[in-house]
Amino acid sequence: MTSNSLTTRILIGLFAGLATGYAVHASVSAPQAKEIADYLSIITDVFLRLIKMIIAPLVFSTLTVGIAHMGSGGAVGRTFVRTLAWFITASIVSLGLGILMVNLLAPGVGVGLALPASDAVAGVATKAFNLKDFIGHIFPKSIIEAMATNEVLQIVVFSLFAGVALIGMGERAAPINRALDAIMHLMLVITGYVMKVAPFAVFAAIASSIAVEGLGILITFGKFVGGFYLALAILWTVLLGAGAVVLGASEIRRLIPIIREPFLITFATASSEAAYPKLLESLEKFGVPNRIASFVLPLGYSFNLDGSMMYCAFASIFIAQAYGIDLTLGQELAMLGLLMITSKGIAGVPRASLVVIAATLPYFNIPEAGLLLILAVDHFLDMGRSATNVIGNAVATAVIAKWDKDKPMSDVEAEAAAAMVAPHE
Numbered sequence: 177m178t179s180n181s182l183t184t185r186i187l188i189g190l191f192a193g194l195a196t197g198y199a200v201h202a203s204v205s206a207p208q209a210k211e212i213a214d215y216l217s218i219i220t221d222v223f224l225r226l227i228k229m230i231i232a233p234l235v236f237s238t239l240t241v242g243i244a245h246m247g248s249g250g251a252v253g254r255t256f257v258r259t260l261a262w263f264i265t266a267s268i269v270s271l272g273l274g275i276l277m278v279n280l281l282a283p284g285v286g287v288g289l290a291l292p293a294s295d296a297v298a299g300v301a302t303k304a305f306n307l308k309d310f311i312g313h314i315f316p317k318s319i320i321e322a323m324a325t326n327e328v329l330q331i332v333v334f335s336l337f338a339g340v341a342l343i344g345m346g347e348r349a350a351p352i353n354r355a356l357d358a359i360m361h362l363m364l365v366i367t368g369y370v371m372k373v374a375p376f377a378v379f380a381a382i383a384s385s386i387a388v389e390g391l392g393i394l395i396t397f398g399k400f401v402g403g404f405y406l407a408l409a410i411l412w413t414v415l416l417g418a419g420a421v422v423l424g425a426s427e428i429r430r431l432i433p434i435i436r437e438p439f440l441i442t443f444a445t446a447s448s449e450a451a452y453p454k455l456l457e458s459l460e461k462f463g464v465p466n467r468i469a470s471f472v473l474p475l476g477y478s479f480n481l482d483g484s485m486m487y488c489a490f491a492s493i494f495i496a497q498a499y500g501i502d503l504t505l506g507q508e509l510a511m512l513g514l515l516m517i518t519s520k521g522i523a524g525v526p527r528a529s530l531v532v533i534a535a536t537l538p539y540f541n542i543p544e545a546g547l548l549l550i551l552a553v554d555h556f557l558d559m560g561r562s563a564t565n566v567i568g569n570a571v572a573t574a575v576i577a578k579w580d581k582d583k584p585m586s587d588v589e590a591e592a593a594a595a596m597v598a599p600h601e
Contacts, residue, residue, distance in 0.1 A: 182371060186440045189379035193444075196379070197386025206388075213384035220384070220445060223377030226370045227450050230363050232323035234453055235331050236338075237360040238470030243339025244353055252340060252471075258579050259472050262572050263480045270411060270482040270568075271512045274489035277407035279508075283400040284497025326449075329478040360470075367453035378444035385555050397553045404490055408560050411486055412567055419571040423578055428571075434462045435570045443563040446555055448477065451566055459570060464577040472576045476569035483564025484529045487557060488515050492533050495546030507540055514539060529561065530554065 200209055243252055278284075316322040316330035323331060342349040420428040435458050438451035452473070459469045492511060496503055503511070514536060530547060537544050550557070 182374065183437050183440065185375035186378050186437065186444065189375035189377075190382055190440070190444050193379040193382025194386060197383040198391060200383070200387035201390040209387045213387045216380040216384040216387070219373075219380035220377045223370070223373050224445065224447055224450060226373065227447075227453065228326050230366055230370065230453055231328070231449060232326055232331060233359055234363040234367075234456070235328060235474045236319075236323070236335050237356045237363065238456065238466070239332060239335035239474050240339045240342065241353060241356045241360060242467040242470035243336065244342035244349060244356075252336075252343075255468065255471060255576065255580060256475075259475055259572070259576050260479075262575060263476070266415070266480060266482055266568055266572065267485055267516055268512070269414060270485045271489045271515055273411055273414065274407060274486035275493060275508050275512060277403065277410065278490045278493040278497075281399070281403040281406070282497060283403040284494040328474060332474045332478060335474070364453065364457060367457065371454060374441055374450075377450075378441065381445050389553075389555075397550075400494060400550070401553055401556060404487065404557055405560055407486060407490060408483060408564050411482060411564060415482065415568055415571050419575055422575045427574070431462055431570065431574055434458050435566065438570075439563050439566050442566045443559050446558040446562050448481075448562045448565045452477065455566060455570060459573050462574060464573055465580075468577040468580055469573055472573040473569060476572055477565075480569055480572055481565050482568035483561030484532075485515060486564070487529050487561040488532045488536065491529070491550055491557075492536055492540075492542065495533075495537065495549060496540070496542045498546060498549055499543060501540075501542055503540060511536065511540060529558070 200212055204212070314329055314333055316327065316334055319331070319334045321327075322334065342352060345352075416428050416432070419431070423431075435455065438455040438458055441454060442448055442451040456469055456473055459473070460466055489511065492515075493503065493508070515532065530551075534544055534547060537546065
């Protein structure tokens, strides 16, 4: 399936899903629409399961081989520091922009909706995140358990150790490197098969959501939804603009169409994971060396959730505004710092942004029941924030690759890079 063909089919699936969902919502009762949506969601669930089936072995093999082919611990350290610096900067910008936009637009002021009682139960876990739990969660008790549960962050940690160990083994690591490289290519071939299901998954995901909620829900929450997507559009401009400063405007213009497929898949399915294999492939097509893409991208999926972080800030203050709670500048800055920490440990958690918001609200005496205000439109917002995560990670990976290219490699690193490219020639 060619790139243009897949994009066309995904777009057809998206618009067909809108039309089908609207027709179902308009022609049957709410219980019947829910039943139809449940059946439609089977297709999306199967697609997401197939993607998750690939992620653990793909992250492990690509990241481990990528580190091993960097040739030295110094190269790994330099790339890691650059990556972390970019991620932290992007996180601060995302959170800060979310707080700024929600204060300027004030979508929660005079929202005109019936507010849930402050003691109502939102149905989202509210256990507060803390530093001890976060650090403890980073390190896997078992790599088998981490892979079985798709704990990307734990797989990344193990892969870092494995990759550095392979560097230390020298020539003895060659058979392991070849085996892992073969696994990586096997997963990419499987990805090609799975992507054939993507247009049907997109159709089912959109149709099931619209069938239950209808398009009217977007009108009811128009100011909130519209304000958030405006904030996302500004964030896209900032991220792409920052990328253009490093890469050049022409390279950013070339990158955008290359990542359109993973962007559309993520937007339609509201799952960043759904696009991981395709995004990795797209970045390599853009020219990012495999050793960089396989190092930065898994870290990005754990530490660089730009859209999700913006949503956490935007939604938390929206709820405060709806209840008439005025937060001081100091409180909003404290919220920014808290979200910087709590948003780093939720990769792979279902509806993770809601969990982070639920953990954040009590710190500022905002009723947790306010989550009930946004649950109805959360899926439509999840589509945008997940797609933004793809843009953020694509730009970050391309930038790190440019920085890596600009710094001359040692002889050992150059030989390692050549060894990585050779099998593809």
